[in-house]
Amino acid sequence: xxxxxxxxxxxxxxxxxxxxxxxxxxxxxxxxxxxxxxxxxxxxxxxxxxxxxxxxxxxxxxxxxxxxxxxxxxxxxxxxxxxxxxxxxxxxxxxxxxxxxxxxxxxxxxxxxxxxxxxxxxxxxxxxxxxxxxxxxxxxxxxxxxxxxxxxxxxxxxxxxxxxxxxxxxxxxxxxxxxxxxxxxxxxxxxxxxxxxxxxxxxxxxxxxxxxxxxxxxxxxxxxxxxxxxxxxxxxxxxxxxxxxxxxxxxxxxxxxxxxxxxxxxxxxxxxxxxxxxxxxxxxxxxxxxxxxxxxxxxxxxxxxxxxxxxxxxxxxxxxxxxxxxxxxxxxxxxxxxxxxxxxxxxxxxxxxxx
DNA sequence: ACGAAATGTCTAA
DNA sequence: TAGACCTTTCGTT
Numbered sequence: 001x002x003x004x005x006x007x008x009x010x011x012x013x014x015x016x017x018x019x020x021x022x023x024x025x026x027x028x029x030x031x032x033x034x035x036x037x038x039x040x041x042x043x044x045x046x047x048x049x050x051x052x053x054x055x056x057x058x059x060x061x062x063x064x065x066x067x068x069x070x071x072x073x074x075x076x077x078x079x080x081x082x083x084x085x086x087x088x089x090x091x092x093x094x095x096x097x098x099x100x101x102x103x104x105x106x107x108x109x110x111x112x113x114x115x116x117x118x119x120x121x122x123x124x125x126x127x128x129x130x131x132x133x134x135x136x137x138x139x140x141x142x143x144x145x146x147x148x149x150x151x152x153x154x155x156x157x158x159x160x161x162x163x164x165x166x167x168x169x170x171x172x173x174x175x176x177x178x179x180x181x182x183x184x185x186x187x188x189x190x191x192x193x194x195x196x197x198x199x200x201x202x203x204x205x206x207x208x209x210x211x212x213x214x215x216x217x218x219x220x221x222x223x224x225x226x227x228x229x230x231x232x233x234x235x236x237x238x239x240x241x242x243x244x245x246x247x248x249x250x251x252x253x254x255x256x257x258x259x260x261x262x263x264x265x266x267x268x269x270x271x272x273x274x275x276x277x278x279x280x281x282x283x284x285x286x287x288x289x290x291x292x293x294x295x296x297x298x299x300x301x302x303x304x305x306x307x308x309x310x311x312x313x314x315x316x317x318x319x320x321x322x323x324x325x326x327x328x329x330x331x332x333x334x335x336x337x338x339x340x341x342x343x344x345x346x347x348x349x350x351x352x353x354x355x
Numbered sequence: 356a357c358g359a360a361a362t363g364t365c366t367a368a
Numbered sequence: 369t370a371g372a373c374c375t376t377t378c379g380t381t
Contacts, residue, residue: 002362003362004362005362006362052362052363052364126363126364127362127363127374128363128364128373128374128375129361129362129363129364129373129374129375130361130363130373130374130375130376131363131374131375132375132376145362163374163375163376165374178374178375178376179374179375179376180374181363181364181365181373181374182364229363231363231364237362238362238363239361239362239363240362241362242362285362323362343369344369344370345363
């Protein structure tokens with residue numbers, strides 16, 4: 001369920017607990033037993049997110065220590081990096097081919113860690129709709145990846161009938177993974193292939209990303225609301241950021257990509273960067289613009305009485321600008337928020353102030 | 356108990 | 369476009 005910002009947070013939490021440690025890996029559920037066996041006893045490197053994808057390197061303790069001369073990463077600092085020409089053209093077969101226009105992505109080694117054949121093993125995880133990480137140890141219990149309405153943080157079965165696909169343990173910490181749609185081990189070229197399918201990630205926001213995003217959208221005739229969810233155009237935004245960031249910058253999700261001006265798309269990219277990056281530290285999505293935030297019910301000079309009364313004390317309805325607010329008054333103009341299905345996903349927008 | 360929904364993606368038809 | 373999949377939670381019988 002989480003969008004990209006939550007995956008970046010997970011990478012942070014994982015690194016705080018496991019980076020540089022020799023990890024005990026297991027699969028209580030049994031569906032990842034082979035993979036867990038391959039990771040068990042290896043040294044964890046620095047995990048990273050790219051959009052909703054999570055990548056974590058594991059190296060044999062010996063080779064790991066020998067190659068380590070980097071300041072913080074703990075992974076071989078570029079030791080096995082091939083030249084760019086070699087790696088992008090030579091190594092990739094047809095199946096791993098880089099999508100046209102996405103070449104720059106394959107050139108970007110994740111965190112400077114080698115993506116060569118003989119580098120570390122990479123744990124690759126996608127949480128899909130239901131995946132979660134559950135952390136325990138040192139009073140640091142946390143669940144990351146919980147759904148919009150979930151507040152209940154207790155149940156991870158341990159024991160028979162456990163749903164824990166992968167458990168990592170070290171330093172007195174445990175990280176339990178349940179319900180991922182993808183959980184696999186890749187080699188360097190495999191990581192390259194996975195990343196090459198992804199567009200720029202607003203949380204990473206590397207140089208040139210904004211232009212790549214703008215051009216990718218303007219190249220297509222599909223509605224921009226669909227393009228923002230296309231992970232090859234922007235990696236990380238999900239249904240909430242899609243709806244609410246389009247609202248924040250006033251673009252109608254129904255407008256064809258090639259009919260949105262470059263200026264407005266730049267503003268959209270900048271807004272994705274700002275909102276998603278701000279949400280990484282605690283993982284909570286906050287998309288209601290400060291100026292439109294409903295004031296406490298008692299306040300006398302409420303600017304937006306409509307919005308306030310209509311949402312009442314339904315907490316979920318106050319968390320987002322238009323997401324899940326069908327029929328309630330737009331926080332900006334009071335027009336009822338509209339909803340329709342677009343490519344199988346529910347879409348929310350203000351038909352009046354998004355043009 | 357049961358069904359629906361949920362911040363997602365893939366495959367087949 | 370429809371269905372499959374992975375799991376949990378919430379609202380309705």
